[in-house]
Amino acid sequence: MNRKHFLSSFIAAATVLPTFKTLANTVESESSSFKIPPYLKQGDTIGITSPAGYITLEQIQPAVLQMQSWGFAIKIGDTIGKRDFTYGGTDEERLTDFQKMLDDPNIKAIMCARGGYGFVRIIDRLDFSTFQKNPKWIIGFSDITVLHCHLAKNYGIASIHSKMCNSFPDDWSKAELVQIETILSIKNALIGERMGYTAPAHPNNRQGKADGILVGGNLSIIETLAGSDSDLTTKNKILFIEDTGEYLYSVDRMLWNLKRSGKLKNLKGLIIGGFKVKPDDAGEEFGKTIYDIVSEKVKEYNYPVAFDFPVGHQRNNFALKCGANHTLTVSETGSVLQSF
Structure with missing residues (x-):
């Protein structure tokens, strides 16, 4: 990708948006403003869980080390390393792990470790009542589109569509420029830079x-x-x-x-x-x-x-x-x- 075809860092200031009045299982108004979760600061904790496909602890290490270098603490979920055929654990294991991260007040953002398939199998059993009161950034794409759409439809809460743990380069010093820029864009989104x-x-x-x-x-x-x-x-x-x-x-x-x-x-x-x-x-x-x-x-x-x-x-x-x-x-x- 030609460098002139992207911009990845902008004014480090978050715009305060009107509060969105949310009720579970209500249809999102076409003109409503979304609630923006609090942006992260140094020392905040990012949880890593695998609500869809299987991934190992070793495979997420580049992402763990990189996010720690940004000043964030990392909490690794129980589904990392678990496997049920193509899934990161059984439906019950993935549901339980994601629910813990939604409800944990010390976790300020949730990074989905990878996509694949599986979120639709658990989305209707998740309880978002605590998350509604204290929203946090949820990060991912591909199969995680299920969650982005669900949050938009029912709760009017913003989320981050981006690469996940399986896309972080193994060796940052040898990574291509576009890899570095895309990964850094996750950090910029989390800390509230205008994108x-x-x-x-x-x-x-x-x-x-x-x-x-x-x-x-x-x-x-x-x-x-x-x-x-x-x-x-x-x-x-x-x-x-x-x-x-x-x-x-x-x-x-x-x-x-x-x-x-x-x-x-x-x-x-x-x-x-x-x-x-x-x-x-x-x-x-x-x-x-x-x-x-x-x-x-x-x-x-x-x-x-x-x-x-x-x-x-x-x-x-x-x-x-x-x-x-x-x-x-x-x-x-x-x-x-x-x-x-």
């Missing part, structure tokens, strides 16, 4: 400027949550989506779902991150690119659209604050997303 990123101009971009709350994550997860208690409300929001390992026809089908269910109709803006697609099977070529697929679905709308944004299952996956107010500007020179 901002740029992407190069793209011929399929649609120019414009939008202010709104940022929501989104993995496209396939967002689609599968439709009609559930975690169904994401997108009206008057800036939506970002990304995905990996899907055929082009599957992406097309999922975006038709978002369009037909009204999720693309009243957006303030749309951000398209990385899409690693499977090659078409021989003789079954779909005939459209990601750019064609998206442009077709949003052609009747007028909001700005930014392609090739640095978020997703890729090295240039920067931390984004879901639930925070942002400005998206798409011009002939490229796209810029900045938090307030």
Whole structure:
């Protein structure tokens, strides 16, 4: 990634947002402001748990050491090193470990160790009553999109979409610049720096400027949550989506779902991150690119659209604050997303 195509450090000041009045299992208003958890300070504790896929204690060590170097204490959850086939422990073990971290007043942020699959199996059994009163930052992406959407839908509490423990470089001194910048963006988000990123101009971009709350994550997860208690409300929001390992026809089908269910109709803006697609099977070529697929679905709308944004299952996956107010500007020179 070219250095001029991103910005990762901004004014170290957090904007105070209006308090969001929350009630469990209520539908999020399209115009409501989210509650921003307290930003972290030196000495605060970050808990690490594995609510989805399996990961070992050895594999999280680079992340543990790096976050300790930032001045944070680390509490390792009981699920780290546990395994139940593909999961980081049984459903009961993952549920219990995550609940402990939600309820522990000494833990100020929760880092999900990795994605994979499994959060949807426990989300409806988690008790967020203590978390509502004392919210904390929850960090992760991919399968953790389940949680980002659930918090947005039911509680109006912001969270951080970013890389997880399995993406920290083993040797910081040998890491690529983009690895360093993306990992540091997690720290910047946690301590309350205003975030901002740029992407190069793209011929399929649609120019414009939008202010709104940022929501989104993995496209396939967002689609599968439709009609559930975690169904994401997108009206008057800036939506970002990304995905990996899907055929082009599957992406097309999922975006038709978002369009037909009204999720693309009243957006303030749309951000398209990385899409690693499977090659078409021989003789079954779909005939459209990601750019064609998206442009077709949003052609009747007028909001700005930014392609090739640095978020997703890729090295240039920067931390984004879901639930925070942002400005998206798409011009002939490229796209810029900045938090307030």
